Amino acid sequence: MVSLTINGKVVRAEEGEYLLAVIRRMGIDVPALCQHEAVEPYGGCRLCMVEITKDSWDGWKKYVTSCLYPVEQDLIVTTHSDKVNDLRRGILDLFLARNPETPLIQKLAADYGLTRTSYEAIPEPNDCILCSICTRVCDAMGFSAISMVNRGHGKEVAPPLHQAPPDCVGCLACAQACPTNYITYEDVGNRRTIWNKQFELLVCDKTGRPTITKEFADYLIKNREIPEDYFRIDDASHREELADKMGRITRWSVTEEAK
């Protein structure tokens, strides 16, 4: 355990923990756009920057992204100093130039007193904030079907060569994890389309309702040793089967007892 000071309060934290986790646990609101618990911290959005110093540093201050900075004994952290707020405002100003119509950005910027960017907005803006959560989640799931492509200002999320990604199983994790709902998909009947790839959804034997894609189920059967027949029916039918079984046992045991 180490002890450190955050906004004047002394707190204890586990060694190896990152600052942001400790800050959030204290209920302090530090914005972070590229943070997702399922994946390793990234350090791309820079909004979780905090000011750190130590008594032994002779007044020298450092600005670090709290999502990546491991806690240290005797660290003194300020989450909303003037300089940090100015920095966040500056970064949100840049975000607004890139994503002027994204509600998430607009709201966050408004929190820091910005309604519109002071820069020239980029031509053809979209809602992608390039937080890379989607690609990192896809990596964490073990598929790596999509990736960040190009670099610098032309960076974007895309499947290989902008074509239907061969490794995608259509689990929708990327779309679900996207903080701005930029990644779109379409479910029509038992057909799913994402990243221009068509998938067939398994349907429940009993209700005919679609569940997950055949590719995803195959992956789970093969790599996670889930019995194939688990995917035969949907969750509601599973519950009904369970209730039915338990009903039979009950009736049997009650009759046995009566005998």
Place this chain on the structure above:
Amino acid sequence: MRIESEKQLRDYRKKLIEADKKLVKKIMVCHGPGCLASGAEKISAEFEKQLKKKRIKGVSIESVKKTGCHSFCEKSPLVAIEPAQVLYTRVQIRDVAEIIEKSVKGDDVIERLVYHDPKTDEAIEKYPDIPFYKHQTRIALRNLGKINACDIDDYIRVGGYDAAVKAVLHMTPDEVIDEVKKANLRGRGGGGFPAGRKWESCRKIEADVRYVVCNGDEGDPGAFMDRAIMEGDPHTVLEGMIIAAYAIGAKDGYIYVREEYPLAVINLQKAIEQAEAIGLLGDNIMGTSFSLRIHINRGAGAFVCGESSALMMSVAGHVGEPRAKYIRSVQKGLYDQPTVLNNVETYSNVPMIISNGADWFTSIGAPKNSGTKAFSLVGKVRHTGLIEVPMGTTLRTIIYDIGGGIQKDRQFKAVQTGGPSGGCLAEQHLDLSVDFDTLTAHGSMMGSGGMIVMDERTCMVDVAKYFLSFLVSESCGKCIPCREGLYQLYKLAIAISEGRGKEEDIARMERLSDHVVVGSLCGLGKSGPNPFLSTVANFRDEYLAHIVDHKCSAGVCKELIKFEVITEKCDGCMACISACAVNAITGKKKQPHIINQELCTKCGACVAACNRDAIAVF
């Protein structure tokens, strides 16, 4: 044969020296990038062809050595005759026969081909007397131009692998680290972090696997020091890595070379094979339990992959994006294992430190900045090329003594050091000592060693714009301050260069620069605004002239200039008329010409074509 003791190496070297003595004359044909581009390969082939026909005592095909960069690139292709130390410049194929006849067969010097002092026109026969070489001290580049790059025997003959044998067989890893620490060898890739301390902290981390990595991803525009070393003296890099790997306890080493350096890849590969063949690399090096395999990784050309953490990501097969270095790579680097990463030039200094001792090394250079630094001196300087000077040499010495001053004796304006993320230093900085600390203190940086000299015809806004555009396209895009911040900075710089800037833009850009500097994830972003910050600090008037007066005094920013014929000077030769691609110039023979401003695209072709300086830029 496998070398397993110091004596064996010495005996082998003796044999090589004996064999070498039989060659009375050697013809060192530079096969550096500049000379190859001007046809060095054909020249060495011609030498071989002609020598095959002629019978000259003590001279054979063996005498023709295809060496690494002779470094006086401006005069390429270069041919040196050893041991006479005569350097022939701008050699053509038709000169080969004459060189063989006069300088190889005989001992004459062909005056026409040697270097002439540009001011006095005096011929200087021996290259150590040429000012370009006279002020240099060569440690990292010591073998360039002296040996055949692809021949381990040549390297061993001049003392190669002495240091590796000494370190591995006669020193403990701690002694090696101590020696490098005492020498205060600072990272030549630009960071200037002491290599010895890096090795020490890596060794101290408990781990089963450690790595040595060599950064050969030299991406700065105009820089080619590392390329010259990798192409011209690959064994010195390997030797440095062997010593480093032995010191930290690594079994695997990686050299990350950019794909744009195919010859470096080929030569390094050959060098690795040669070293493995005699037991200096591979399993059980020199019969000890120490093993090292060196692998070559080719980078696909992203500038950011020269950044240490991005480089390691790229080696490991991921997208080359940097990561935050709150946990340093000596702790968790390549494949999350403790890793020592040094630059090519740093590794090439290591063998000399081990051989000659730390005291010798610290006797060269400036306090806290021992040793030398290689630079590629380019731009508007008279003698461009590869140089190596002791730290603490002044910019004036480098530019005026070694570089021979500014081309066409124009006015010096600025010198850009440290690559795109470095900065521009002005006239008042010319007497600054060139070392890590001084350059950083004055808003530039050492960087990997690019040095671009600019004259009065260079517009500083345009320079900032150029480097920003480079950084915008080379930013990896992972973090927003660098990706969007540099882009907006670039946009504002364009606005100023096109005369659309406002006075408050400078303050805005400074504030944005501060956000980028503080907010960015890696060194590329943190130093990204430097081209702007250092030009605005030293040339604020020029920015204001663009914004307020809509003038570009250097005559570069197209939107702000116009070309006009000075009627008094024009003799009506019509040279400009034929040079103009858009037919914007009209006029009759022997009568002053006129430029139609509406058609003029401001390409500057007419200025270049005019022999009488009769076209002026306003």
Place this chain on the structure above:
Amino acid sequence: MNYRFVVKPELCIGCRTCELACSFAHARNGKQGRTRIFALDGGFKDLFVPVTCLQCEDAACAKSCLVNAITRNPETGAMDLDHEKCVRCMACVAACPFGCSLIDEQHELVVKCDLCGGDPACAKFCPTKALEYKPVTVTALRPAI
């Protein structure tokens, strides 16, 4: 002590108080959550069975979770789903053979029984003791789920 749900379907009157209690216990942002327990038709006249997660030993939900968001809580013994980690790929929903990983459409979450941190609301509110949460011994005759 080994706490388990002890279910006596013959006592269940299908009043669905358990469902209501669960729904309120898992309210978020002032909105009720989806119930994790269901009082279902037992297949015979007037026989109802409360069905909820069995906190399986070798749980298919945890095995199917590719980001390891479902882990055993050492204190309660429940298979807890970390909503922050969950990427809503629905693998567990499809994989659970008892249909007890669910989609909470209102909150856009995947949910499952977490034993309310050791004191399940459903059992507390069952008016007929058809559902109890109590320590069980190996000699229990009733099917303990």
